[in-house]
Amino acid sequence: MMENIEKKFDAEQVIEDFEVITKNVGRIQEETLGKILQQNGGTEYLKQWGMNGRTDVETFKACVPIVCHSDLDPYIQRIVDGDISPILTGKPVQAISLSSGTTQGKPKFVPFNDELMNSAMQTFKTSFAFRNREFPIEKGKAMHFFYSSKQFKTKGGLAASTGTTNVFTSPQYKKIMKDWSTPVCSPGEVIFAPDFKQSLYCHLLSGLIFRDEVQVVSSTFAHSIVHAFRTFEQVWEELVVDIREGVLSSRVTVPSIRLVMSKLLKPDPELAETIYSKCSSLSNWRNLLLSINIDKNTEKYLQLAVEAASKHLVDKKLEVMDFTSHVNVSADPGHYVISWELSGEATDEILQECCDCLDKTFLDAGYVSSRKVNAIGALELRIVKRGTFHKILDHFVGLGGTVSQFKTPRCVGPTNSSLIQILSSNVVKSYSSTAFF
Missing domain, CATH: 3.30.300 (GMP Synthetase; Chain A, domain 3)
Structure with a gap:
């Protein structure tokens, strides 16, 4: 039921497809499992459990054990180190995604290929379609607290970065954003900044500059919005100075961000006074945040x-x-x-x-x-x-x-x-x- 990502985005069709596949979840899950087993039946991992090309649920349950990431880590490490044989996936692994590291204290490596990219795109499309149906953006902007991270090369030459970075830098994501025609407050340079603190500061500044047009505030996780609000409580007076004088704070040092933000930022004493008046009268925001x-x-x-x-x-x-x-x-x-x-x-x-x-x-x-x-x-x-x-x-x-x-x-x-x-x-x-x- 995966929608071809090259087609023109049709929100109603995405919703209709989602409704269809969620009415019979068991059947869809079995079909999905069958496709996964068919595509990856020749991998070293499935062969060792005696699947022998079979794709039915019963054989899978009987042969393949339930595992956690640590059980798969030796296989993943071989991929990271450059082994290009079909170890875990039939299709080549094109990149490595890093987990957040909040579970065990360090990021985990996750193989990333076209199938995962397609799934990620479908998730983005589905969430956007439902959200936009209930809260359509009409002649307004979205304030996305999105961040990227630096990429590095593994021993085997694969690009490694966070999952969101893999998605945001992909041609598929850029095409979707173009199809959606949803203007965002922050320039792309802010999202791909090498320093998240500078990026967050400029997200907040961009949101204030376009305050009358913001219709949606979003992030990958709720915590990012919580963190943004807390940071705003700490830096709002500095933001007021930037807006009043039309000059970006010296805390932002990345040249590409300074250049693009200087094009947005113009002296606006009236807005600065409005923000100062509202923020200085607020003492507590956190009941909602918790x-x-x-x-x-x-x-x-x-x-x-x-x-x-x-x-x-x-x-x-x-x-x-x-x-x-x-x-x-x-x-x-x-x-x-x-x-x-x-x-x-x-x-x-x-x-x-x-x-x-x-x-x-x-x-x-x-x-x-x-x-x-x-x-x-x-x-x-x-x-x-x-x-x-x-x-x-x-x-x-x-x-x-x-x-x-x-x-x-x-x-x-x-x-x-x-x-x-x-x-x-x-x-x-x-x-x-x-x-x-």
């Missing part, structure tokens, strides 16, 4: 517990700016640790109430029963310094990721020692729950 700063449904219990506990902060006009969790297995019994970054100072009494509330409202059945018999120890709430989660973001970007791919990991795995070290070294207060005593 509600969208999550992207994994499997972590719903943690999200609900944090939302419930943070209500204890409302009377003091305090908010949870960001949070994450990990398991402390060095103690006996082990226990959960939840780290909060707050917008201000809270009393020990209030934070103890928050800690107890977190423990009581974490409604996973296995957790509750284990807490009652002390198989899991008392939940620990740690308050970290302001800026700790920015350090985590900087850490992942330093590993080769981009802001547009970054998601604050809500549950940090025990092997992610770098992230746990960042959290541990920035703790200012710690509380243990008394909820089950």
Whole structure:
């Protein structure tokens, strides 16, 4: 059912195709699996499991085991190092995509070829078609917080970069954007800037310049929008100066960005005064941000517990700016640790109430029963310094990721020692729950 990406974009047809294939998901999944097995039946990986060219679901289930990325890593590493034989895919691997690295503390290599590009394009088309049907952009602009990253060559000569970079630099994506005829606020040079902080600053500046035309604000992940709003809170006064004087801040040093932004930026004292007046009267934005700063449904219990506990902060006009969790297995019994970054100072009494509330409202059945018999120890709430989660973001970007791919990991795995070290070294207060005593 994959739409030919060379055809003229037809939003209604994309929606119709999507509705058709989602009415009988089981059949479509089996057909898709069959096509994958047919295209890749000659690969080393499938041959070793005795598929022998068969493409039915039953044989696949019986022969091929369930695996995770670490099981496939030796095969992928051979591809990265230059082995061009059909190891995992029948079609040649043309590039390597890097994951965000938020799961295990370092990016994972993912083979990237035409099939993945087509799937990515179909995803972009489908999301755009549905969104534009409900929220059409009419004589306006889209404000996309999109970012690219640097590419590098692997030992085997393959170009490696984040998945979004592979997509944004592709001819297919550029053709789609042209077909959509959707003007965006930021010039392309901003998206492909080598420094994401400078890129974000110019995204914000572009959005303010075209403030009357912005009809859509979007990003690959919700966290990028959250991060953009937080950054705006920190730099809005500098943006006001840029707009008032018509001169780009010295913080932007990339020549290509300075050149293109200078063409957009003109002195506008009236707009500068409007922004200054509105922003100086705002004291808190983060109740909304917390509600969208999550992207994994499997972590719903943690999200609900944090939302419930943070209500204890409302009377003091305090908010949870960001949070994450990990398991402390060095103690006996082990226990959960939840780290909060707050917008201000809270009393020990209030934070103890928050800690107890977190423990009581974490409604996973296995957790509750284990807490009652002390198989899991008392939940620990740690308050970290302001800026700790920015350090985590900087850490992942330093590993080769981009802001547009970054998601604050809500549950940090025990092997992610770098992230746990960042959290541990920035703790200012710690509380243990008394909820089950």
